[in-house]
Amino acid sequence: MNSGEEQAVEIVSSCRGIYKLRLDGSIAELPKELHNYPNLTKLQLYNCGLKEDQMGILEKLPNLTTLCLESMAFHENTKILVFSIRGFPSLEFLHVSRMDQITELRVEESLFLSVMAA
Template identity: 35%
Template sequence: LLRVLDLSWVKFEGGKLPSSIGGLIHLRYLSLYGAVVSHLPSTMRNLKLLLYLNLSVNNEEPIHVPNVLKEMIQLRYLCLPYKMDDKTKLELGDLVNLEYLSGFSTQHSSVTDLLRMTKLRYLTVSLSERCNFETLSSSLRELRNLETLNFLLTPETYKVDYMGEFVLDHFIHLKQLGLAVRMSKIPDQHQLPPHLAHIYLFYCGMEEDPMPILEKLLHLKSVQLRYKAFVGSRMVCSKGGFPQLCALRISEESELEEWIVEEGS
């Protein structure tokens, strides 16, 4: 009655996870983290008692994920592959017990699947070019228990400027926000979660100094500006700003030429 199976970093012959995995019907925990897998069998639909499933495989080519995860309604933790092939279409709307969901892709799943996942505390969303942001926002509004929210770009979406799209002020429990999307200006402080403690900004290409907005977030403890998050040359931290900040990390490849830190910041 095997309940825990950790196959992290395993190299499977021919990249195929054996279909016999479907016989382990008592499994509660299955990890394929870092495993070399290019094919997942449809027999995984039998693993209906899984609570934890990590499909963050080590795949250079996009992997096909069969539409069987909808059967695993007990799941609390689900990590999807970063690269899935174009044929992958996942129905996830019945996974209402999920508390952790990473790798949710708006290309491979419907954003309305998120509507009933009201127990989610951690969510990472990979944005596709065809994503309807209005529909995504209304689905996210139901996730009032979120503590960590990350938005990731794909190469196709890097050309899209998401300035003004992120209105996240209704997430009263959100402590950590990651934005790896293109936006020429950071959202106004009134559009950001009121109790935000940590913010990570990557690849944003912001032309305007984000500090005048970030320094007004009273609970902020750490800020990261990485990989061309800010492409301007001048940054100012005002007196009285960042009352609780403990850590600030700025990319070494930053184009910053002048950084003014006023006394009392």
């Protein structure tokens, strides 16, 4: 992580009471303790270049109802996004837009989502 990414992670880590978060810019890794943010219900990720394994952190957010992934939210080498059967326990809305590198979006069977194509 470069110093800008580290600073962004520090800021997010210090705001445990947030309910809405938008990250725009390079931050290859999310704070690992993000699942301990009980109020976080809406997350927007733009141009973050997240590593593929970061989906594991996102899917553990207990109260996340809205997830927006746009414009290279994941690294350009990420081709498949997998939403696991036990992940995203409260997710109601998923928005994926302008992520041309994604060739497949896999949603396991019992996950109920309203998916809007953009």
